[in-house]
Amino acid sequence: MFPNKFGRIMLGLYSRRSASVCGVVQSTVGQSGFCWTSMCKHRSQWLQRRCAGEQTQRHCRSSTRLVHQSTVDPEELKRFQSLASKWWDEDGEFKALHAMNDLRVPFIRDNLLNVHKANHPGRPLAGLRLLDVGCGGGLLTEPLGRLGASVLGIDPVEDSIGTAQLHSSYDPDLSERVSYRACALEELCADGAGGETAREAGSFDAVVASEVVEHLADLETFAFCCRQVLKPGGSLFITTINKTNLSYVLAIVVAEQLLSIVPSGTHDWEKFISPVDLERHLESNGFSVQSVQGMLYNPASGAWSVTNSTAINYALHAVKVAEDPQCDPQQDHSEGSHYT
Template structure:
């Protein structure tokens, strides 16, 4: 699958409008689709890179299609994600407030635009909207988007703040991009980093929560959580797609970001609660800030590089 198809999966279902920055092509049934080649048309080598690089794994899309109707079951397969809001929502809020220092009593993120990549059913999107941010949630699984729209539609507090269907990127550069429990499901993190850099304003923030690539994460996230305790459905994670904080920081900083903080996270399967940890051996949260337009540099230097591969055994 090409990078242009990845971006069509990510942006196409939500009715992207044509703009001077983003190319839009017509797909089946007249659906508007986002053209990665057009996004990088100011860097000619990007077209060559986008022809062979992939981001979304079709197998991951199928897996989440089967789970789409379970997003808002707080005791079901996504219980741990609901509980994670206790950490990830204040992590995003507090870091954004250190940058923007806005004063909106009750709505601390008012005036900020946030892109929630891989939003699923909106479990993270909605609380960000309730903090006053204008949030666009995107996801390659259309069934999940339908669930997200249905769940948020009755809430008047979200009606004008949360969207899952439209964005014009030349009018909607974002103050922040959040990608929570997403990068461990992607096939090409470099293309993902380029896309995040492209849609962020200068000085914009990127927030990621993900799983480290260690023996301990393999034992806990896959063997125990999936196979023994069944906290998440079997097959949800692929250890080879996990990435260490060091690797992720290196990748982001080579694509125009400066990593500001990395914080370990720990899940207690007995209490169902998350807590911050001094160790990043299993889960961690990362905050990075866009320092430069990394898209051109990344495309220029990566066009002849093979996709990053990882060893097949835990280390």
């Protein structure tokens, strides 16, 4: 299987989309980190205004859609189950995820601060409620909690949630802001599953799914549920891996097979997704993509850096738009989809 696939890649037989993100704002990159364009800021403000009236808008078919599909791929859960005690080994299997915090935490923080003004010195995300989907051992959940946000981390692997709970219990400061639940996203948004579910609908300021979508069984259900649990104008943050020849060679051949940076079999190239395809999924589920940022891992230094190329890893920020796309076929896409 592997040599065949590798051979086909080398012969260029896999179709590949352009790595650049058509119709999506590329942020400018500062020397020391992220620097978001004023266009991004204006866009966020425009969306805030547009979304402000959503609560009073009519409900329609898709907002009451029942969730029948599961996002869970049992094979993926087996893999993560076997790694559930390893999350906090900074030199172990999740080393690259630990290092990724240097980029993804500011990406999330700065985009949220473009929308929500901070009035809490030292706790810029205070007052915001975040959902970390596929939180694993809480590597990203904890730093977001330390920024002041109230964060719920969910993961279908119970032992990973156990690891996350144990680790956060070492920091008493986190206990009032970070909590965990062993479940999949659809359990928070499915209709008729009880009062707890109902309380989560429309209750989050942001959903974070970092290095998760490439492990899901059903991206449509994921996008639908993200929209359901978000407040109007809420943010969705995704980091994932592009579906390119280069990502196959680097993320699977080099990272898994040659350097063992991540355990062999962690990734299935077929489940990788280009920014363009991800944007299409999200827009058809009522999101507007605000920015996409390329990220690059250097195995020698163990550090991530921002890059203009999204050919391998990328981070994406989208916002829940006011109208449900299936409610209003006349929806004005001129401002919402293409704003280069």
